[in-house]
Amino acid sequence: MINFTMHSDPNDSPVSLYGKHLLCTQDLTDSELLFLLNTAKEMKDAQFNPIHKKLFENKTFLMFFYNPSIRTHLSFTAAATELGGHTEFFTPHMTRLKAIEEGGESIKDAAKVISRYIAGIGIRIAENQLSYYGEGHALQVEYARWLDIPLINLASDRFHPCQGLADIMTWAEWYGKNSKPNYQNLKGKNFLLTWAKGKLARGWCSVQEALLIASRFGMNITIARPDGYDLDPEVCEWTQQNCRAHNASYRIIDDPNAGYEGAHIVYSRHWVSPDAYENGIYQKQNEIEKASKLKNWIVTNQRMQRTDQAIYTHCMPVDRGNEVTDEVADSRQSVIYDVAENRLHVQKAILATILSKTFYML
């Protein structure tokens, strides 16, 4: 369980994340989590501080995107540039890095060679690139097995740690004072994760990471979703464990209305059903059609008014008019752009503390 008084200053901390893989926040200890988050806050407060530009100086981070991205790609690029280093963007069509069955290089060989060149690698792989749920995570685990440098998960089918860290940092800023995040204040807050209609057949990584991180900090968890839209049972089990450790509550409901009562944080997101993969193919069109019938699953102002002055949060891109009304997304309680911004600062903390030794030598 997180000891909120530890490591307010990361320099007091014996914690080191140097050289570790980052696949999911659940793999981090409480101290490691707070160390990363406190470092992110320092990065935000002293942006463009001359010391920062030494932290990843002359170093390269490879981003390997099987799926397209704008937020992750650009925020990591800006992060590395602010810290004096460089990100290189790869997609599979730029490389010969394919599954070995297609005559490409083995993951072992690719991983071993990449490890000789650069400071770390990030991989995004999800949904339509896969033939079953879990395959993306498995690929990352296989890379991690052979890499001699850290692997940062840039979103898989299961987890999205960079997103989870930005989420919790933003929520803690809101419930802190003068935008100083207060992680202790999150304990006991009511977190509503609600499924939403949508036309983009979204995967589970962002919402699952949100459940893990919210429960990790002691929030009461409500998952509202229509029948047939359960998430990964293992992730739900970990979330429950996190809740139990904090004496927090955990419930799953199938009513689009009931979860708002007393909520402090409302997170809506469309996600696909567990049947999204059939015969090894991502059934995007099926999922979109199925979801289009559930018209009542959207966050509206009326519903938000029943909360305890809740903030509206989302990992973006927002599917406006489906996941949330413009009125809510653009309201003063909406933290969507703040979450997006904190991706930058969290990722600077990742580059500085996981991929580089300089941070620990200052």
Next chain:
Amino acid sequence: MINFTMHSDPNDSPVSLYGKHLLCTQDLTDSELLFLLNTAKEMKDAQFNPIHKKLFENKTFLMFFYNPSIRTHLSFTAAATELGGHTEFFTPHMTRLKAIEEGGESIKDAAKVISRYIAGIGIRIAENQLSYYGEGHALQVEYARWLDIPLINLASDRFHPCQGLADIMTWAEWYGKNSKPNYQNLKGKNFLLTWAKGKLARGWCSVQEALLIASRFGMNITIARPDGYDLDPEVCEWTQQNCRAHNASYRIIDDPNAGYEGAHIVYSRHWVSPDAYENGIYQKQNEIEKASKLKNWIVTNQRMQRTDQAIYTHCMPVDRGNEVTDEVADSRQSVIYDVAENRLHVQKAILATILSKTFYML
């Protein structure tokens, strides 16, 4: 009207362009234009000066190219690198940044998020990516509306300010002394913009920007084009206004020969007719066929000999054998590579004065 004695040293100038959008040179005041151009000259004279590498240090400029580019892409990349910063190259297929009708993110959301990460964004969008003339400019205006960082137009269907600035700088160098640009000397010079045959169905942005900037500096304008190849009436109207402010002449002729008499600057370029968009589709093949019949529209040595020792200028890529003969393009009066080079220096000035505060704090 431009007061040529102002701001020979930008440090004397109260002009600041920090944080402004750059969609077209016509939007800039005379002081702002000269401020940019003088800064570009400083950038060129003291290339790799240690101070320069502070001007965009640790900052990121996103280049979003709907249409391919080599000159703009590479020159902005080199510009940012010389100034200590970074450009990141995006094309639509790398991102989820599409029109909202396709289920993508709204321009507002994309613009707001991007604004949290980086120092500025450039967009190129033209011709075959559009369904009507003006749509590319409209998209840039929509981005500009929501961005909290500067938008730099990297060429739209209407305007190409980076090209216009490099054009005028190069012409002023030629009519200056020891390659020091003299913008005052351009006043009263005869500028011939002539349509040319060509097999690439070119848009209007470069030639329209050339008309605006040439007239802005007091040149007499001749547009020679076959019947049916008129440019944007609004741009022509602005050009005439610029001419009137300088008591300069403005004429449109349809003779491929007559414009050369007394010309000081000859700019040939193929461009499409106002009928290029039909039923929402860019009619590239139609345009190429139509243009292929107008065989007499090419710049030749014979024609150049009737000018007043005119320079030959072009925005490149040159369609040799169609827009101009090799003899002219490779002659001593050809400034095509100098124009290309000045793109680099002009763009360093843009990054330094529009996207960064450092310049104003030195």
Next chain:
Amino acid sequence: MINFTMHSDPNDSPVSLYGKHLLCTQDLTDSELLFLLNTAKEMKDAQFNPIHKKLFENKTFLMFFYNPSIRTHLSFTAAATELGGHTEFFTPHMTRLKAIEEGGESIKDAAKVISRYIAGIGIRIAENQLSYYGEGHALQVEYARWLDIPLINLASDRFHPCQGLADIMTWAEWYGKNSKPNYQNLKGKNFLLTWAKGKLARGWCSVQEALLIASRFGMNITIARPDGYDLDPEVCEWTQQNCRAHNASYRIIDDPNAGYEGAHIVYSRHWVSPDAYENGIYQKQNEIEKASKLKNWIVTNQRMQRTDQAIYTHCMPVDRGNEVTDEVADSRQSVIYDVAENRLHVQKAILATILSKTFYML
């Protein structure tokens, strides 16, 4: 012939490579070769030395890849970043840089403009992008003709100098002491280049460069290949010349077994036959089928045991199970990852000594 005692310290050396093209190691003098290799060793020993980050500071290297790459792309990117500069990655679909017949820009114009922006350009073009053997090299020669900046061959259909330099550096490390390369010790060693089966229809550049560089340093050359798999006669002739200059032996055999006896370095690689191009098209499928019948051409542990404790070397990506067994590729005698790593250091030496003056001014 190489004088092995020259230039152990490059600062003692009057050799300068600044501004030269690098198309093939055979074009370099012995002094230039050792100068590059000694610089690479310095780069490796003092990685991230503060002086290094000045060597390519604020400079840009364009990598133009007609064919995909992971090793070359990433290692050059890391190299430039370590030295304070930047690589920009282009593929033809990002640019308008096409053959002039398609209405694109002439190579002359592209080369002249690029020369105004950056410190150097690298080009990779091979196999399926070409209509006959030698066309890729010819394109590079044409670029080199017009460029005012150095051209670095990133692999053509004929040569791959960066690979050859990394090969020889790694072999010299193995036959040196404490991983200090000893180039003199390579003289008289037995080098076996053996064809291997494979499903990827590989070109000749890496193996031809290996023949040239191995013979250049005085090794005895054995080429083992099935009938019908001869390499470029001109390259074979140069290799023989190199051998003669060192009184080294040169032979071609068609037995998959016989070459191992007494070998010190074993290099296996699949390559296509001289009939790979037919009617202007790269006959990939044909070549793969033809090669699939030659099942005995693979490096096995059994064969390696007949060598003189030979190392196994390969340019990667390795086609495991075809070119070599896992047992050999993963053995202690395998230097495949070391060769890959040395690409990085060799390329830093190239950027520092060919593309930048700073190195010579320190």
